[in-house]
Amino acid sequence: xxxxxxxxxxxxxxxxxxxxxxxxxxxxxxxxxxxxxxxxxxxxxxxxxxxxxxxxxxxxxxxxxxxxxxxxxxxxxxxxxxxxxxxxxxxxxxxxxxxxxxxxxxxxxxxxxxxxxxxxxxxxxxxxxxxxxxxxxxxxxxxxxxxxxxxxxxxxxxxxxxxxxxxxxxxxxxxxxxxxxxxxxxxxxxxxxxxxxxxxxxxxxxxxxxxxxxxxxxxxxxxxxxxxxxxxxxxxxxxxxxxxxxxxxxxxxxxxxxxxxxxxxxxxxxxxxxxxxx
Amino acid sequence: xxxxxxxxxxxxxxxxxxxxxxxxxxxxxxxxxxxxxxxxxxxxxxxxxxxxxxxxxxxxxxxxxxxxxxxxxxxxxxxxxxxxxxxxxxxxxxxxxxxxxxxxxxxxxxxxxxxxxxxxxxxxxxxxxxxxxxxxxxxxxxxxxxxxxxxxxxxxxx
Ligand SMILES: Cc1cc2nc3c(=O)[nH]c(=O)nc-3n(C[C@H](O)[C@H](O)[C@H](O)COP(=O)(O)OP(=O)(O)OC[C@H]3O[C@@H](n4cnc5c(N)ncnc54)[C@H](O)[C@@H]3O)c2cc1C
Ligand code: FES
Ligand code: FES
Numbered sequence: 527x528x529x530x531x532x533x534x535x536x537x538x539x540x541x542x543x544x545x546x547x548x549x550x551x552x553x554x555x556x557x558x559x560x561x562x563x564x565x566x567x568x569x570x571x572x573x574x575x576x577x578x579x580x581x582x583x584x585x586x587x588x589x590x591x592x593x594x595x596x597x598x599x600x601x602x603x604x605x606x607x608x609x610x611x612x613x614x615x616x617x618x619x620x621x622x623x624x625x626x627x628x629x630x631x632x633x634x635x636x637x638x639x640x641x642x643x644x645x646x647x648x649x650x651x652x653x654x655x656x657x658x659x660x661x662x663x664x665x666x667x668x669x670x671x672x673x674x675x676x677x678x679x680x681x682x683x684x685x686x687x688x689x690x691x692x693x694x695x696x697x698x699x700x701x702x703x704x705x706x707x708x709x710x711x712x713x714x715x716x717x718x719x720x721x722x723x724x725x726x727x728x729x730x731x732x733x734x735x736x737x738x739x740x741x742x743x744x745x746x747x748x749x750x751x752x753x754x755x756x757x758x759x760x761x762x763x764x765x766x767x768x769x770x771x772x773x774x775x776x777x778x779x780x781x782x783x784x785x786x787x788x789x790x791x792x793x794x795x796x797x798x799x800x801x802x803x804x
Numbered sequence: 805x806x807x808x809x810x811x812x813x814x815x816x817x818x819x820x821x822x823x824x825x826x827x828x829x830x831x832x833x834x835x836x837x838x839x840x841x842x843x844x845x846x847x848x849x850x851x852x853x854x855x856x857x858x859x860x861x862x863x864x865x866x867x868x869x870x871x872x873x874x875x876x877x878x879x880x881x882x883x884x885x886x887x888x889x890x891x892x893x894x895x896x897x898x899x900x901x902x903x904x905x906x907x908x909x910x911x912x913x914x915x916x917x918x919x920x921x922x923x924x925x926x927x928x929x930x931x932x933x934x935x936x937x938x939x940x941x942x943x944x945x946x947x948x949x950x951x952x953x954x955x956x957x958x959x960x961x962x
Contacts, residue, residue: 529826529827530826531826531870531872533809533872555868556868556869556870556873557850557865560870561849561868573826573870575873577875600862623850624853624940625916625920625936625939626853626856626863626939627865627868627939629859629862629863629864630868630869708938709938709939710850710851710853710938710939
């Protein structure tokens with residue numbers, strides 16, 4: 527592949543570089559993109575490196591946490607105080623690939639790929655995260671749920687980049703997943719739950735479902751109690767396992783995935799709400 | 805080809821990047837351009853850890869990094885960690901336990917163990933170190949001996 531790599535040293539230069547060729551794509555850690563290019567899933571001869579952009583930071587802000595899109599996931603998971611405020615988010619980050627992968631892989635890349643099997647999208651949906659973006663028309667802010675159009679389909683404008691993700695100050699949360707192999711394999715199903723202060727129910731989101739990770743409002747209605755009863759959890763799990771479309775592929779059958787939802791939801795609730803572990 | 809990103813330092817030696825193609829992966833630069841064959845190619849897709857090297861002391865998969873996209877930080881391969889005390893301890897533990905069969909995965913395991921021990925500190929527990937090493941595969945399935953070597957290295961309890 528005849529491929530060129532542009533290394534802009536600022537946001538404006540990166541946007542200009544993306545606009546300069548019709549097939550230009552950003553590259554962050556490259557852990558998805560290099561494989562997608564090799565397999566022909568993405569066609570581009572113009573890569574624009576995000577390595578020079580000032581977005582590799584993780585910080586507490588007045589409104590909560592701001593996670594920069596180009597911060598390596600390893601830096602995110604080891605950020606002081608983040609695991610105490612967002613245990614489920616850090617569990618999800620730590621589930622991605624391996625330590626060596628996470629030293630390069632980024633949150634922006636995970637969002638940018640928008641895989642139905644992503645381990646980060648469910649917890650971000652459960653936390654109702656905002657995504658901050660910058661493009662030729664300037665910055666904007668959008669709900670992740672609105673940006674996520676479908677499988678590998680994030681509603682970004684031409685030349686637009688993900689700058690970061692904004693999380694609330696803190697929220698009891700958990701992310702439970704199941705895979706064939708614990709490292710370097712994506713989850714068959716992931717179940718994320720979160721309850722930001724003031725919320726009247728647990729938010730529930732699923733990964734490993736088609737066409738993209740999603741919230742399950744009908745299941746959430748059964749989970750208003752801070753520590754839901756056995757009957758409430760069973761009802762929520764039943765609703766969640768029938769509400770979404772599960773994939774059948776080489777990692778698992780749809781039937782197995784449906785059954786996983788029940789056990790993973792229980793585990794997540796037990797961890798986040800202090801209930802008994804099944 | 806874009807502007808010259810400056811030299812990359814590999815095992816203490818500056819490597820000019822001006823003439824390296826934009827699409828070359830660090831693994832290929834190391835093995836084919838610099839002749840550092842200790843770093844292995846197992847899968848070329850991030851799955852096996854055989855290609856693990858250190859970038860500024862942190863483990864990275866050299867098969868998934870473009871050489872010209874890396875920041876100008878020191879790269880250390882299995883050939884470059886000889887003198888390091890943590891590396892010596894790791895080598896001794898792997899030798900004492902005969903933690904290798906064909907040896908193909910060994911450079912990756914050794915480099916990953918060195919990087920993780922430095923990153924997480926000497927008090928990292930056995931369970932944590934094992935979990936963090938789960939991205940490295942041994943196709944000979946010689947895990948029992950590797951596990952014993954890891955147990956020698958991880959103090960500080962589970
Ligand atoms: C062995 C292996 C194991 C993996 N395991 C997991 C796993 O367990 N769970 C999981 O969820 N994923 C997993 N992944 C997928 C991948 O590593 C993650 O999705 C990672 O977060 C991608 O980040 P990156 O920086 O490498 O993205 P890149 O490959 O650099 O980019 C991915 C896509 O996003 C776009 N992009 C990148 N940054 C931005 C930005 N700031 N703005 C707009 N678009 C952007 C790129 O153009 C590209 O289309 C795995 C991958 C491998 C190879
Ligand atoms: S060769 Fe890089 S992870 Fe297997
Ligand atoms: S010793 Fe042969 S691959 Fe591990």
